[in-house]
Amino acid sequence: MPELPEVELTRRHLDEAMRGRRLVRVSTTHPRTARHNAGGATEVDERLEGRTVREVGRKGKFLAAPLDDGQTLIAHLGMSGRFTIGDPSEEVALHTHFRATLDDGVEVRFIDPRTFGFVAVVSPEEMVESGLSRVGPDAWEMAPTAPDLADALGKRTAPVKALLLDQVIVSGLGNIYADEALHLAGIHPLRPGGELTVSDLERLLAAIEIVLGQALENGGTSLDDLAYLLPDGRAGENLERLRVYGRTGLPCPTCGAAVERIVIRARSSHFCPVCQPAP
DNA sequence: AACGATCCCTGTTGGC
DNA sequence: TGCCAACAGGGATCGT
Secondary structure, three states: OOOHHHHHHHHHHHHHHHOOOEEEEEEEOOOOOOOOOOOHHHHHHHHHOOOEEOOOEEEOOEEEEEEOOOOEEEEEOOOOOEEEEEOOOOOOOOOEEEEEEEOOOOEEEEEOOOOOOEEEEEOHHHHHHOHHHHOOOEOOOOOOOHHHHHHHHOOOOOEHHHHHHOOOOOEOOOHHHHHHHHHHHOOOOOOEHHHOOHHHHHHHHHHHHHHHHHHHHOOOOOOOOOOOEOOOOOEOOOHHHOOOOOOOOOEOOOOOOEOEEEEEOOEEEEEOOOOOOOO
16 A cells, blocks of 8 residues: 555656646546546646646645646545556556646556545645645654654544554554554554653654655565556565564564454554553 | 544455 | 455544
């Protein structure tokens, strides 16, 4: 699944290809991909065509590209979305829902089998109304300090795992890296968020930085099913570096105990029962 | 307000 | 071997 590292690697490729480029022709071909614009695919295409991309940025798992007229192109990879950058003559892959031809002849495509992702174009006013304005501090670029995080968690009673997935508190973590960071920090996923000490949170923030940094260095995590691929078609190599995610029953890399799996908020959580003591 | 459940979707997997 | 139900999950939405 694309989480912060995969989105960031995608951003770098898109910025390289799109910065300063004009969108000559845009074609959105799936209604769910355009669902965040009331006018659907037609509106997305019309509002994007002719615009020039200033740069491609990112906040959490959202890609946000400001345009020359003040609008912003927003994209989310959902759980199966990926971009490709290439020649318009290349064969169009199944589940290609968005295509944009740039003024240098390059074509950017969005492929998303499960359609959890989307492409949207918003004005500054619409930006305020959109979910993007509510996205919290980016876990990589502007991670909060431990005291700030303690403040944000307050007396929250929800499991820390659920709170890490809440993009309002810290943005960019998904199921894989949340599990990985909690393991590295030695924190059980069911610990109530508000009960974590500043010391716990310092270890957690350090773990998040390590886990995300390692994933970025390794080109992201490509699961074997709906493999996440970089825009250049390469697969990430971080899968083999995962410590607990998807490793139920296998030995914990730290102590050797069998990794366990439980369900929290309808999401699988993997943890070591020894290194991450139950609350 | 906070929390938890439900829904969306389709490729893959596992059980019979 | 073949079929089909179950599973995976980010975020929006809704009920409590």
